[in-house]
Amino acid sequence: MPxxxxxxxxxxxxxxxxxxxxxxxxxxxxxxxxxxxHAIDDMCPHMGASLSAGPVExxxxxxxxxxxxxxxxxxxxADNPRIKIGCYKVIEQEDKIWIELPD
Numbered sequence: 001m002p003x004x005x006x007x008x009x010x011x012x013x014x015x016x017x018x019x020x021x022x023x024x025x026x027x028x029x030x031x032x033x034x035x036x037x038h039a040i041d042d043m044c045p046h047m048g049a050s051l052s053a054g055p056v057e058x059x060x061x062x063x064x065x066x067x068x069x070x071x072x073x074x075x076x077x078a079d080n081p082r083i084k085i086g087c088y089k090v091i092e093q094e095d096k097i098w099i100e101l102p103d
Contacts, residue, residue: 002100002101003100003101004091004098004099004100004101005021005023005098005099005100005101006096006097006098007019007021007030007039007090007096007097007098007099008021008030008096008097009095009096009097010092010095010096010097011095012097013030013032013037013097014032015032015033015035016032016033016056017031017032018030018031018032018052018056019052019097020042020050020052021099023088023099023101026041026042026043027041027042027043027050028040028041028042028086028088028099029041029042029050029051029052029061030090030097030099031052031056031061031072033056033059033072034059036059037090037092037097038059038072038073038087038090039087039088039089039090039099040061040070040072040075040085040086040087040088041075041085041086041087043085044063044065044066044068044070044085045068045083045085046063046065046066046068047065047066049063049064049065049066050064051063051070056072059071059072059073060072060078070085073087074087075087088100088102
């Protein structure tokens with residue numbers, strides 16, 4: 001059985017919004033977009049900006065500082081998919097949202 005990290009109650013993450021949690025001492029942004037849940041590292045690898053502070057369009061979040069764009073579906077940089085940030089499986093059950101911890 002996988003280990004889970006509690007994020008928040010479902011009421012704290014409405015459609016089109018994000019919620020930041022700490023996972024192993026680093027920020028992770030959890031998003032509810034088009035009825036789906038996604039989680040990626042919240043720190044842009046370019047200059048460390050909080051990605052969750054940027055706009056989301058077509059399941060791509062844009063860094064608010066220098067406009068690097070990351071896909072919520074797999075953490076890949078939209079302009080060079082070989083560069084990726086952490087991406088995590090999200091589970092919603094019994095009015096709670098969880099991140100499945102990597103092995």
